[in-house]
Amino acid sequence: QKEVEQDPGPLSVPEGAIVSLNCTYSNSAFQYFMWYRQYSRKGPELLMYTYSSGNKEDGRFTAQVDKSSKYISLFIRDSQPSDSATYLCAINAGGTSYGKLTFGQGTILTVHP
């Protein structure tokens, strides 16, 4: 079983739709939860990170963590064609795990005008 599972999609939605991207993880020691956006042939761009269970909002993006279920989500409101990219969840165990990020496979998102 992979430490982090992410549905690769692809996911295709019309402009203006609400997008839900999800990951599950197996290690309860994970403490920090990140979402990255990666455009084709570019490096990942950090969108948001959160530490605790609950919601964190930044503009059109909301990150949600449920530690009891080992489930994290990213919601994108009013999606735009410029949101078309691969979205990667990444998780860190903190403490002595230094800075190792464990990534999901990535979900390919296309937003149609």
Add this chain to the structure above:
Amino acid sequence: ETGVTQSPTHLIKTRGQQVTLRCSSQSGHNTVSWYQQALGQGPQFIFQYYREEENGRGNFPPRFSGLQFPNYSSELNVNALELDDSALYLCASSSHRVYEQYFGPGTRLTVT
């Protein structure tokens, strides 16, 4: 503020050769991590450098090695290249919040 930069952008090598990739960290960041991203996959952690020393390593063989310099820039060296080493190599820098990592554009390595 200068972001993370990597060089070269693209590289083509032959199996068995050696390669060196370079990374300059973001201003104010003292920790550098390297990742390998195969096509269609998420990045895989290779190792991390802090204060010029390796501070953690993923499941990669010893032919993957690195250096960090006093200005926090870093190199990734890969010896005895194999076809499976073809991938996008990403460098990320961070400050004391080591989980908050900012990535460079990557170096695409092709091994033929």
